[in-house]
Amino acid sequence: MTEMTFADxxxxxxxxxxxxxxxxxxxxxxxxTAHGGTSANQYLGLIDEFGPKRIVNTPISExxxxxxxxxxxxxxxxxxADLRMADFGMCAVDELVNQAAKIRYMFGGQARVPxxxxxxxxxxxxxxxxxxxxxxxxYVHTPGLVVVAPGTPADGRGLLKSAIRAxxxxxxxEHKDLWVSKGDVPDDEGLVPIGVAKTLRQGTDLTIVSWSxxxxxxxxxxxxxxxxxxxxxxxxxxxxxxxxxxxxxxSIKKTGRLLVxxxxxxxxxxxxxxxxxxxxxxxxxxxxxxxxxxxxRMPVPYAEPMENEYRVTTERVIxxxxxxxxx
Amino acid sequence: MNxxxxxxxxxxxxxxxYQTMCLIRAFEEKAEIAFDDGFINGSIHQxxxxxxxxxxxxxxxxASDYILSNHRGHGHSIAKGANPEAMMKELMGRxxxxxxxxxxxxxxxxxSVGMLGANGVLADGLxxxxxxxxxxxxKGEDNIVAVFVGDGTTNRGPxxxxxxxxxxxxxxxxxxxxxxxxxxxxxxxxxxxxxxxVARAKAFGMPASDVDGNDIVAVDELAADLIARVRSGGGPHxxxxxxxxxxxxxxxxxxxxxRDGETSENWENEPLGRCAGWLAExxxxxxxxxxxxxxxxxxxxxxxxxxxxxxxxxxxxxxxDVQDFGPPEPWTKEGGAS
Numbered sequence: 171m172t173e174m175t176f177a178d179x180x181x182x183x184x185x186x187x188x189x190x191x192x193x194x195x196x197x198x199x200x201x202x203t204a205h206g207g208t209s210a211n212q213y214l215g216l217i218d219e220f221g222p223k224r225i226v227n228t229p230i231s232e233x234x235x236x237x238x239x240x241x242x243x244x245x246x247x248x249x250x251a252d253l254r255m256a257d258f259g260m261c262a263v264d265e266l267v268n269q270a271a272k273i274r275y276m277f278g279g280q281a282r283v284p285x286x287x288x289x290x291x292x293x294x295x296x297x298x299x300x301x302x303x304x305x306x307x308x309y310v311h312t313p314g315l316v317v318v319a320p321g322t323p324a325d326g327r328g329l330l331k332s333a334i335r336a337x338x339x340x341x342x343x344e345h346k347d348l349w350v351s352k353g354d355v356p357d358d359e360g361l362v363p364i365g366v367a368k369t370l371r372q373g374t375d376l377t378i379v380s381w382s383x384x385x386x387x388x389x390x391x392x393x394x395x396x397x398x399x400x401x402x403x404x405x406x407x408x409x410x411x412x413x414x415x416x417x418x419x420x421s422i423k424k425t426g427r428l429l430v431x432x433x434x435x436x437x438x439x440x441x442x443x444x445x446x447x448x449x450x451x452x453x454x455x456x457x458x459x460x461x462x463x464x465x466x467r468m469p470v471p472y473a474e475p476m477e478n479e480y481r482v483t484t485e486r487v488i489x490x491x492x493x494x495x496x497x
Numbered sequence: 498m499n500x501x502x503x504x505x506x507x508x509x510x511x512x513x514x515y516q517t518m519c520l521i522r523a524f525e526e527k528a529e530i531a532f533d534d535g536f537i538n539g540s541i542h543q544x545x546x547x548x549x550x551x552x553x554x555x556x557x558x559x560a561s562d563y564i565l566s567n568h569r570g571h572g573h574s575i576a577k578g579a580n581p582e583a584m585m586k587e588l589m590g591r592x593x594x595x596x597x598x599x600x601x602x603x604x605x606x607x608x609s610v611g612m613l614g615a616n617g618v619l620a621d622g623l624x625x626x627x628x629x630x631x632x633x634x635x636k637g638e639d640n641i642v643a644v645f646v647g648d649g650t651t652n653r654g655p656x657x658x659x660x661x662x663x664x665x666x667x668x669x670x671x672x673x674x675x676x677x678x679x680x681x682x683x684x685x686x687x688x689x690x691x692x693x694x695v696a697r698a699k700a701f702g703m704p705a706s707d708v709d710g711n712d713i714v715a716v717d718e719l720a721a722d723l724i725a726r727v728r729s730g731g732g733p734h735x736x737x738x739x740x741x742x743x744x745x746x747x748x749x750x751x752x753x754x755x756r757d758g759e760t761s762e763n764w765e766n767e768p769l770g771r772c773a774g775w776l777a778e779x780x781x782x783x784x785x786x787x788x789x790x791x792x793x794x795x796x797x798x799x800x801x802x803x804x805x806x807x808x809x810x811x812x813x814x815x816x817x818d819v820q821d822f823g824p825p826e827p828w829t830k831e832g833g834a835s
Contacts, residue, residue, distance in 0.1 A: 231658035237624020245632035268618050278597030279818040280608040316822045338820045364822050412823025
């Protein structure tokens with residue numbers, strides 16, 4: 171194990187895949203400039219090792235970053251397209267949703283679209299309305315796409331590697347706040363399989379299901395609740411499509427209570443899908459109806475007091491967990 | 498693919514192109530009849546009147562070169578070497594269709610001949626063409642990409658992104674703008690500022706050429722030259738081909754937006770008649786041309802009959818080829834799928 175930041179671990183994972191397979195390459199804005207990536211050095215130094223044909227520093231042209239990745243994927247390479255933030259990813263929804271997600275299907279399996287598109291999600295301090303959104307549910311709703319949202323450096327590296335090796339187009343959503351977070355990363359290949367959740371903490375009274383940065387907040391909430399004598403199990407889904415239903419069902423069977431925590435706007439979010447599914451499939455195991463917590467349905471505000479009012483905090487997760495435990 | 502004959506015997510080479518154009522024309526006319534008879538789901542966008550552009554460009558490409566098409570993709574496909582029999586089955590949604598009957602007319606594609614797909618969303622072929630060219634560069638191949646767009650698409654943003662990108666990375670792409678006068682049912686010039694597609698391409702420093710797109714001899718000569726230049730590392734090139742969409746946007750289009758006589762005036766200039774005229778002046782007698790024309794129609798008639806006789810795919814195949822991870826679950830007796 172080696173301790174490293176999320177951004178460093180993911181960069182290592184990309185470099186390892188690029189060394190393994192000469193058809194893996196990356197494209198996006200600022201990838202080969204002095205700071206090597208948007209704001210967290212996610213690509214620092216890769217230009218020196220791999221050169222400008224494989225670390226392609228692009229113009230601000232989201233349609234073409236995404237479209238070129240699709241074209242290059244069907245033409246036999248494995249591109250990793252970086253769209254910086256999910257907010258900018260919206261500029262390229264057409265190429266992702268109308269092309270990447272559908273080409274294999276509408277051409278009857280003549281081609282695969284083995285690409286990864288990195289889109290950073292989540293709030294940082296002061297990001298305001300257009301640099302803070304969590305849009306994972308948009309892509310979970312789109313047939314043809316795989317969606318991953320890792321929450322630790324090891325998962326960030328391991329899931330990127332699995333995403334690059336997958337023949338499906340994978341939307342890789344990394345939380346901007348996680349880039350600087352540290353954790354142990356295995357010294358071996360460290361592949362993390364797509365579609366497999368990780369139980370962060372065992373418990374018997376309540377299951378909290380979450381992903382990305384919110385999984386860590388949920389774990390913090392569980393720790394606090396343990397001091398009150400509550401035994402809370404925390405599941406980090408890691409992959410949102412396909413999500414690990416078996417792990418969630420098994421946990422509910424044990425605890426009988428479910429809370430789904432997400433940073434994204436609650437209405438129409440991915441928590442709603444999990445709750446609906448569990449309602450259909452685990453009703454007999456639930457001692458009380460499942461609950462969820464997510465952001466209010468409004469843009470992310472700027473000034474700190476309003477920003478904090480908007481946030482899904484550990485305290486709010488604790489309160490919702492207590493409500494679920496007491497029901 | 499016909500470059501050798503082009504050098505050795507130009508009339509014989511043009512005759513081969515004439516045969517391809519006849520095949521496209523026959524395909525489009527017979528597809529319309531099949532559509533009117535209820536054999537085709539959805540709609541069809543016909544290429545009638547524009548055959549010389551796709552034929553002149555694609556017949557100068559190698560099988561390993563890529564093309565990206567738009568919603569009007571039947572002609573490009575046939576010219577690139579796709580099998581018209583499998584294409585007709587695709588249009589009729591039958592087993593044996595080029596895309597397993599999953600895509601139909603608007604998503605016609607044949608990856609085995611480098612035809613990377615027609616497209617229901619305009620301008621996406623441009624950005625994907627850029628990516629295909631990046632792949633060629635990365636792999637160190639000497640293939641090229643030809644991207645077909647219409648005049649209407651020059652008003653979409655990705656057009657500019659793609660042209661800029663292709664110049665910056667000196668990619669092996671021939672952009673072919675088929676100016677057929679109409680953007681759906683709107684006259685393109687009525688919604689377009691400036692001097693047109695060639696001026697727009699030149700604004701990026703991209704070399705651009707203009708050709709009478711209904712003159713197969715001219716298109717063929719120019720395309721051969723431009724493709725050789727692009728292939729030898731000359732960077733992207735823009736080819737503007739002036740033509741006319743004889744039919745409507747789709748086959749059902751009643752052409753209410755055209756002035757009286759407009760279609761018939763333009764029909765006088767259609768490319769097959771002009772090609773036949775050139776061939777007659779260059780040693781082919783009328784019976785040879787008639788025979789070629791009839792052979793194309795006979796082949797497409799047989800393709801239509803063969804498609805009508807082919808079975809529809811099993812409905813369960815609808816679930817196939819969505820994705821490896823998390824594929825769809827079929828409906829259950831209780832209802833509900835995920």
